[in-house]
Amino acid sequence: MKIRRILATAVAAAVTTPVVLLSVTPALADAKPSAASRAQQQDEREKPSIEELEKAAEKAQKEYDDAVAAVDAALVVLEAAISQDAPLFVAAKNARKEAADAATALQNADKALTDAEAALAALPGTATAEEKAAAEKAVADAGTAALSAQDAKTAADEKAAAAGEASDDARVAAVREYSKIQGARDKALEAKKAADKALADARDEAEPDEPECVFEGKLKTVVTGLPSKIVAGSTTDFSLRVTNGTDKTLDKVFPRVYFHATDKSGYNVIDDAFHLQWSTAASPAWKNVEEGSGAGSISPLKAGAHAEVKLRLKVDAKAPAGDGLAFVAGDYVNDDESCGGNLSTEYAFELLAAGSSAGDVDDAEPGKTTPQTPDNKPQGVTSTTPVNSGDSVANGSLASTGSPSALPRIAAAAGAAMALGAVVVLVGRRQKAGSAS
Known part of the structure; x- marks a missing residue:
């Protein structure tokens, strides 16, 4: 408070120059305001009023409260986004399983084709035309199935990659959004502190003049x-x-x-x-x-x-x-x-x-x-x-x-x-x- 500053100054002066306790002379009291004094008076007129500063402080407080609430809400979103129960995370997990199943199916189809080709090659010279035709058909069918399995695996891999990317992007976006909202809260806090200080300083300066x-x-x-x-x-x-x-x-x-x-x-x-x-x-x-x-x-x-x-x-x-x-x-x-x-x-x-x-x-x-x-x-x-x-x-x-x-x-x-x-x-x-x- 102002009184504390005045007292501290007066105490220091008491040890060395007690004359500071005396009132100013009439000559000083009647002196015309200097240019610096007039500039200070102009600054005083341009300063916001206590009422304006109170409203600014109230607004800053509300904005800070809202920013704190936004951080709390963003934290809930972040925790949901990085959870293993998040829909995109579950979808990516399922897509990876489908891709793994498609890879297994392709391995089985490739093996079936290899076995059919081996069976055709192993037919004896005494094999009938019908036996040769059946073996050739088995090779053709296995080849078709292998091609289909390859296409299925390619599609499953692409789907798994897209799902994984979507899940990762969602997590990163949630983290960035949370960090952004935290930054907004920190700025709101600084603005609140500044508004509170401006109000406190103005109230301090506005203390009524006290008798000498x-x-x-x-x-x-x-x-x-x-x-x-x-x-x-x-x-x-x-x-x-x-x-x-x-x-x-x-x-x-x-x-x-x-x-x-x-x-x-x-x-x-x-x-x-x-x-x-x-x-x-x-x-x-x-x-x-x-x-x-x-x-x-x-x-x-x-x-x-x-x-x-x-x-x-x-x-x-x-x-x-x-x-x-x-x-x-x-x-x-x-x-x-x-x-x-x-x-x-x-x-x-x-x-x-x-x-x-x-x-x-x-x-x-x-x-x-x-x-x-x-x-x-x-x-x-x-x-x-x-x-x-x-x-x-x-x-x-x-x-x-x-x-x-x-x-x-x-x-x-x-x-x-x-x-x-x-x-x-x-x-x-x-x-x-x-x-x-």
Whole structure:
């Protein structure tokens, strides 16, 4: 869907250029359409309507269904044509038998002629005229019968050859017809897919324009009580304060929290070891923060007001020691479907192995840089020079955490932005202001 493409683009931009969230300037909005824009508008006018594409898709579906039915019918014909019970196959078989019988009859007739000729030659000199006449007649009759048998065999052979050819031709024709109908079905399927895709694309493009979601820096989300060191297997309670610094009421605000961590190598992500729950005064029972969802909701949050969300983090005891970030942000959607949100702030913490003693630790601070030590220096680096801190996320880039490699963390930042809404203000378009908290 269009929203997914917009969100993917916005998330990538959030890591590098959050200014893309800002609306276009009046100068750009008032600019006259370019030649390319006019050409695009012309193309839009020439495009078929949704109704036309629906009819085309229905027609393509029917043609494909008909083609499938034709293949099924052709298969029945093919199976009948190549069956030994097929009339032409039976006729060819009978013709071959008749030809074989004619060949046998010719052999018998030839033998009879040979025997008659031998009998005539064997007559003694004392044979009577009547005996000679009878022997000669027997030879003549046998010769006539042999000629007749030869003609019968020739006719039977021709008949068998024609019947066999007719049977073979019928089989070949059935196979070719079946293959042809299969090809027609395949073409119908391709046409159906093309029609379905054209309709889906048109419906996607025809989605109604949604209100722009804007960056709102005056919507503050601040975490308190999150320690800078967390022990695997422990449960940590902390809180998130959401403050509406704008001059208008925000009808529904969604706090967003996401934990990302890696082991000491910096490459093995262990996010699944973190389990977060939320609770508010209006909804005191602890509820799980599901992937991609907010830590509850606040409805409404008046101008200048703030609200507290209690959070409880449980870390699996099997989680290895490592380094982590808590990403915190917030977005809102109003009854008029306008929406917006702030960029995420990151809180760095160290994850200790189960059974470790964290001792007295300070709270994690927004954008705080973890000092580089020999234990957490980037992989392949021998220098002990601390990692330089970059600007905070709110200023458009990621703060350094001193984790073993910037690459996994930056990749995780984009994933976290997707999950908790560093630019999730765009997702607010899909959330109705009147939905249940």
